[in-house]
């Protein structure tokens with residue numbers, strides 16, 4: 001496989017979790033547009049096939065890897081299959097995530113555990129599998145998608161904020177462990193972005209949130225995809241261990 005933009009450079013393989021819709025789909029479309037072979041991962045095969053079709057119709061390269069990230073065997077197997085089939089793995093974007101909101105005092109163990117395993121443990125498992133192949137290639141770009149909730153906290157999201165803050169610590173540790181091997185690890189922390197995850201917020205809540213955002217609008221998925229495109233590019237080799245907050249100036253944390 002060679003890169004059409006540069007016949008001597010290899011096509012970078014990017015594995016994106018939660019690529020069936022929302023932010024993950026936008027990241028996949030953007031990385032494909034930038035010449036990556038994108039491996040689309042999520043649980044919904046039909047939706048992933050649609051994204052693959054969209055990428056291929058635009059002249060890009062993609063494949064589908066159905067996996068449930070809350071199941072460590074499932075995510076490990078899909079990353080290992082990718083490496084076996086495509087011979088390399090250069091970019092990993094851990095984007096799959098869920099919310100199970102509720103006040104901490106009333107939160108069930110189940111709602112705590114499922115959010116931690118889907119949003120945090122999954123990223124550790126995927127990074128561990130992917131980093132082995134990245135070390136062999138002496139190149140890697142890891143991006144973990146966190147949230148401003150993990151930076152400043154959010155009432156009703158103790159589980160989600162803890163998982164997202166955990167991603168920051170995980171990412172900084174990986175950056176320190178892997179930097180000398182040509183592998184960078186960064187966090188992209190979105191603010192409020194218009195997706196299925198936020199569409200059920202009442203209109204008055206959306207209006208209140210918009211009032212707190214310096215640029216005066218909610219984010220769109222492409223706002224996050226462009227930050228990920230830079231953090232995963234070859235030219236971002238000196239960017240590591242960072243949290244890039246993409247929130248329109250809401251927190252300025």
Ligand code: NDP
Nearest residue numbers: 018020021022023042043044068069096097147193195197
């Ligand atoms: P969506 O709910 O629109 O999409 C979530 C994605 O994650 C889907 O592709 C879904 O695929 C996948 N997913 C969920 N659970 C699993 C699982 N167990 N195994 C595999 N895939 C799974 O979310 P967004 O696009 O809004 O969010 C994407 C990321 O961005 C998340 O990590 C979220 O926390 C973060 N974020 C979003 C913000 C926003 O305002 N939207 C703000 C801050 C952070 P499927 O159901 O097919 O498995």
